[in-house]
Amino acid sequence: MRPTLSSPWFTRRAVGYGWRPVSWQGWAVTSGVIVFAVTSIAVFKRSPAGIGLVLGGVAFYLLIASLTAGAPSTDSAARGAARAEHSTFTPAPLRPAPAISESEKATDPANAALLVERLTKRFGERIAVSDVSFSVARGEVFGFLGPNGAGKTTTVRTLGTLIAPTSGSAIVAGLPLSAANGGAIRQRISIMPESPGLYLRLSVYDNLEFFAGLFCLRYPAARIAAVLEAVNLTDRADDLCASLSKGLRQRVGLARALLNEPEILFLDEPTSGLDPVATREVHELIDGLRRRGVTVFLTTHRLEEAERLCDRVAILNTTLRAIGRPEELRTRLFKRSLVVRTAAPLAVPEHVFEPIGGVSRWSRDDAGRYIIDVEDPEKVAPALTRALVSAGADVLSIAESRHSLEDVYLEMVDEDVEARPR
């Protein structure tokens, strides 16, 4: 039967450190106190001062014992369940990828690993994040883009229960975002900050063992071996973290973030300051996580990284500016166009382009290329080719213009956030 607040303190098993005679440690401590008291009284015989000291010692024990006695709090059952669920080591920590279509991924709240509603965070008068709403599907790699000071890290810290939102709500890994759920949420997620924050005087293994203890993992040694293997650092387990390069430290940070098999992994600028080789390694690790079905929330301002890794991206600049798949954002923001290069300028280009159906406008850029805005490049391109050949043009190339995510980003973020008055 679960002990409750009405149970005497010495019968509650929700103990801290063996002060109470419930566990064997508790019995050992209590026996020690009794032996101490009896011995002391024997030593002091009938000295009032001695007896006072003995009674003081016993009173200290009782005071500490009663202060540290606590019935399970209301959320402890959930915490316990979460701990049991997540501390069980599965030798091959693979989760099947969710069988959900891309469009459903983005829209189905029931499948959301993360559901954020009107989240706002103020620091005094300064608004760091304002009225942000979005959802992230289970198993999705979600990019969170924005310039420095846009509120990316604040959003991650808020969703990771490190700081409290000023207003708004969220469901993180199935739990409502609240102070009471902080421990349970943190048990289900992992956050890797921009700087890995390792104990440099400790070895890689010691660092991981410490965090395995904080997550109360049931089989820490096996789990540590698995994450070291995942980041290809098994051979460096005994090296001091101080001796590792920045890229290797980042990998240790990633290994640490994987220890608890998180439902959601928050990666805050994981490749910041890394050289191209180390960056590629981190990208491969994130790809591996995607294959395992881990939800990854990736904040970055490296746009090629987001484009390469993310299913969807959100662009934040205190407020949410855009959200969607990179391709969708491009389509939404930019007209589709065909780029034509010819050996020589056309004599009368309007006679070539304007009769073609589906062409909305055309122009010529500084490089001498013709940019033709169209609704559907696949339909217009053959007609355009025929028209150019009929006009006697020497066509060098006809290609669809590709706007990069960087173009989208620059279109949405046109302000120097860091320089804004605070």
Add this chain to the structure above:
Amino acid sequence: MTLSATRIRAVLRKELREFRRNRFIISTMVILPIIFIAVPIADLFRIPASAPPALVRNGVGATLLLLLVIPVVVPATLAAYSVIGERDQGTLEPLLATPIRREELLLGKALAAIIPSVTIAYVIFAVVFLSVRAGASAPVMAAVFQPSQILAEVLFAPLLAAWSIWIGMAISARSSDVRVAQQLSTLASLPALGVTALIQFQVIQPSVVLAVVLAAVLVAVDATAWRFVSALFDRERLITGIAS
């Protein structure tokens, strides 16, 4: 409130590992108390066998009281570094992103600070007691080897160390700079020094009743300080530098 012994043990083990990896932390903790206690101990050896009982009693009492300042002074720096140090080396955010409760973190760190501090204090006590046995005059030896004296030293050391640690950790949890925290935490030893000075100058008469009262006060302070320091520990303030 449910506390996890596993998490407390993890913090304790990590802290002790860090102390072991940087032996200067512990070795430098020993130097100041040794210098501090050297002169009063030397004075004990100068007390002749023919000295009046009052002189012997006062000399021994003052020295043993000074010995009790050691567990106050020794852990001050460790405690001051405990929270702000994590922030300074960039490890606080990953640490707080785990399910650890602030009470667990603080208790683990307090235990880690108290173990070397009390060990150092006990070793110095033992050295002093053995030296007195080896070389002091018979009246001094008799005055030192009173069971109540020994018991008081043994009991008070952890109580005083815990008191010093909680003050240091409270300062550490609210400071924004490691240096400020370490400077302020050394002030934690002032009340203990004050009481010692008052007793030494016989403003307060040392007695068993006084010892019991002081012990009771320390027990009460130590038992409540953990909750008090936990309340001062503001995750948001520590991470962002801005109070929540």
